[in-house]
Amino acid sequence: MIPDSTGTDTVPHTVFRFPGWLFGPTLLSLFLIWDLIDRRISTRNKQKYRPFPLPTPSERKYHTSNVSIVIPTVDTDASFTTSLCGFLGNKPLEIIVVTIEGEKYRVQELVHNATVQKFRSPQTAVKILTVPHANKRDQLVCGINASKGDIVALVDDDAFWSRENLLLTLLAPFQRDDVGLVGCAVTSYIPDHRKSSTAITPWEVAAIRLRGTRHGSMKSAYATDGGINFCVSGVTMLVRGEILRDHEFQDAFIHDLWMGKKQNSGDDTFVTRWVLFQHHRQNHRHRNNELEQVQLNGEITQCQHQGQLGDQSAIPKNNINGLDSSSTGISSPVSTAISGRKQWKLGMQLTPESEVGTSIMPDSRFAGQLKRWYRSGLRHRLMCLFYEPGAVAMFHTCPYMTRKMVEGMLNPILLPLRMYALYETCRVWPLLGFLVLIWKFTWYTHSLVNFVNEYPWASRYWWAAVLVDHLYLVSDWYCWMTLGTEAWMTRRKVDQDHQAPDPENDRNDGDHDEPHGEEYNSIAGLCVNDPAASELDQSSGTRQQDWKTGLDLMTASA
Numbered sequence: 001m002i003p004d005s006t007g008t009d010t011v012p013h014t015v016f017r018f019p020g021w022l023f024g025p026t027l028l029s030l031f032l033i034w035d036l037i038d039r040r041i042s043t044r045n046k047q048k049y050r051p052f053p054l055p056t057p058s059e060r061k062y063h064t065s066n067v068s069i070v071i072p073t074v075d076t077d078a079s080f081t082t083s084l085c086g087f088l089g090n091k092p093l094e095i096i097v098v099t100i101e102g103e104k105y106r107v108q109e110l111v112h113n114a115t116v117q118k119f120r121s122p123q124t125a126v127k128i129l130t131v132p133h134a135n136k137r138d139q140l141v142c143g144i145n146a147s148k149g150d151i152v153a154l155v156d157d158d159a160f161w162s163r164e165n166l167l168l169t170l171l172a173p174f175q176r177d178d179v180g181l182v183g184c185a186v187t188s189y190i191p192d193h194r195k196s197s198t199a200i201t202p203w204e205v206a207a208i209r210l211r212g213t214r215h216g217s218m219k220s221a222y223a224t225d226g227g228i229n230f231c232v233s234g235v236t237m238l239v240r241g242e243i244l245r246d247h248e249f250q251d252a253f254i255h256d257l258w259m260g261k262k263q264n265s266g267d268d269t270f271v272t273r274w275v276l277f278q279h280h281r282q283n284h285r286h287r288n289n290e291l292e293q294v295q296l297n298g299e300i301t302q303c304q305h306q307g308q309l310g311d312q313s314a315i316p317k318n319n320i321n322g323l324d325s326s327s328t329g330i331s332s333p334v335s336t337a338i339s340g341r342k343q344w345k346l347g348m349q350l351t352p353e354s355e356v357g358t359s360i361m362p363d364s365r366f367a368g369q370l371k372r373w374y375r376s377g378l379r380h381r382l383m384c385l386f387y388e389p390g391a392v393a394m395f396h397t398c399p400y401m402t403r404k405m406v407e408g409m410l411n412p413i414l415l416p417l418r419m420y421a422l423y424e425t426c427r428v429w430p431l432l433g434f435l436v437l438i439w440k441f442t443w444y445t446h447s448l449v450n451f452v453n454e455y456p457w458a459s460r461y462w463w464a465a466v467l468v469d470h471l472y473l474v475s476d477w478y479c480w481m482t483l484g485t486e487a488w489m490t491r492r493k494v495d496q497d498h499q500a501p502d503p504e505n506d507r508n509d510g511d512h513d514e515p516h517g518e519e520y521n522s523i524a525g526l527c528v529n530d531p532a533a534s535e536l537d538q539s540s541g542t543r544q545q546d547w548k549t550g551l552d553l554m555t556a557s558a
Helices: 020-048 078-088 099-113 115-117 136-146 165-176 202-212 215-225 247-254 267-283 287-298 332-337 365-386 391-398 399-428 432-453 456-469 472-481 492-499 546-555
Strands: 067-072 094-100 125-131 149-153 179-184 186-189 235-240 345-349 354-359
Touching: 020 215, 020 399, 020 432, 067 136, 067 432, 078 094, 078 115, 094 099, 099 125, 125 136, 125 345, 125 391, 136 247, 136 267, 149 165, 165 179, 165 235, 179 267, 186 202, 186 456, 202 365, 202 432, 215 354, 235 267, 247 267, 247 492, 267 345, 267 365, 267 391, 365 391, 365 399, 365 472, 391 399, 399 432, 399 472, 432 456
Parallel strands: 067 094, 067 149, 094 125, 179 345, 186 354
Antiparallel strands: 149 235, 179 235
């Protein structure tokens, strides 16, 4: 007690000061608690996931004969014939292959391969279309507008469908009328001759490890709020035709810009974002002027395509494809916005029967592929959180997906904090820091052992799996520094065309570099049919032979 000036005793005032040496251990403890809670939530949600049941034949709303498969391809690999066999084995309505003019004969040879002929079904039409320049989005729109199916499957040329009932399994979610997009699990396709410790490369091991870590998080995200941990894989995605054929979707899809550059990659992120959140665009602050521009701009709504559609100069300006919208059932962007937007749902069929394989790069091209994936992911998060639909609107639709995206955005900040907290803990409280390191090491080693047991022929390059697991230490910073780079990096022809566009096709405003002219119109999605193979199952003159005749002609010419 301390007497004051009046002689009475007083209690001294003390200010609590948080010990500085406790800051590191406290911060580390908070991170550990958060990780444990998040992992528990993820595990619990993953257990809640239920796949879509297969309907009986009498209850089935869609059959494989209602599906059009659209495959964009450039620098096509010889393994494309194996992919085609898997597609044909599922007996879709049609397969539409879209390539560039300079590679149509290469694609034609692969399509006419004798092995493919064995899987040929009379009920499946096969078409080959071409566009002037290599751009995946332009190629997809070209194939979409040529398709007839109620459901359109957007498939990569390196996708492998190993089961004949895969398409039926993926159609099951469409039993619900509100499902607009269906995705599946994607695995790494390794040919049997490469499943050997002497043949496998570190790049392939890294790719296998990277793809395998995503399956559990997809189940957890979908079971939580109907969203996904990132986006539906573009290796194989099924979309309702009415969504893809919508004029506003195609215009936004083709003219999607990032830092003034037209996007070539990121098609899967765009489709996922559109299907999940396009209903928020009705009141979007950036869209009212754009809809008016679509209605008034006669340049983009008037299409001419000499030779294929004839003179289209008399097309009304509110009619993009020269077709009466009332007869096609496809409404214009303006009428769609006025009448309101349907909120579509996502359907994730994550079962072994619905798994799709995809080839992986056995060499350093995989590094370029990784760069493209990470950049596309960062752009996707930025678009969702800050532009369309925005963090608030996105949270109303998919709160768990929104939280995960925010965490992904904060990784460059949180990672240094975690490392600092661990360093401070080891410095002031070595025993606690040592226990944390042992726990982390034990958990990670268990995961790595499971991977090696699943792929014993990959054990020789276990270190490649370790490296790809910790790539996040530098990938976020690299993506931020190269965010404006638009390159495919694994398809030489794509990057060549993107870097050196035809100057005659450039617009005066310099904003876009999409192809123009008689062969292709980017808004209408018009493209050139390969005269020798556009309708391989129909005989309509000497330029359109059926499958067998086309094969015989090629054999004779050889």
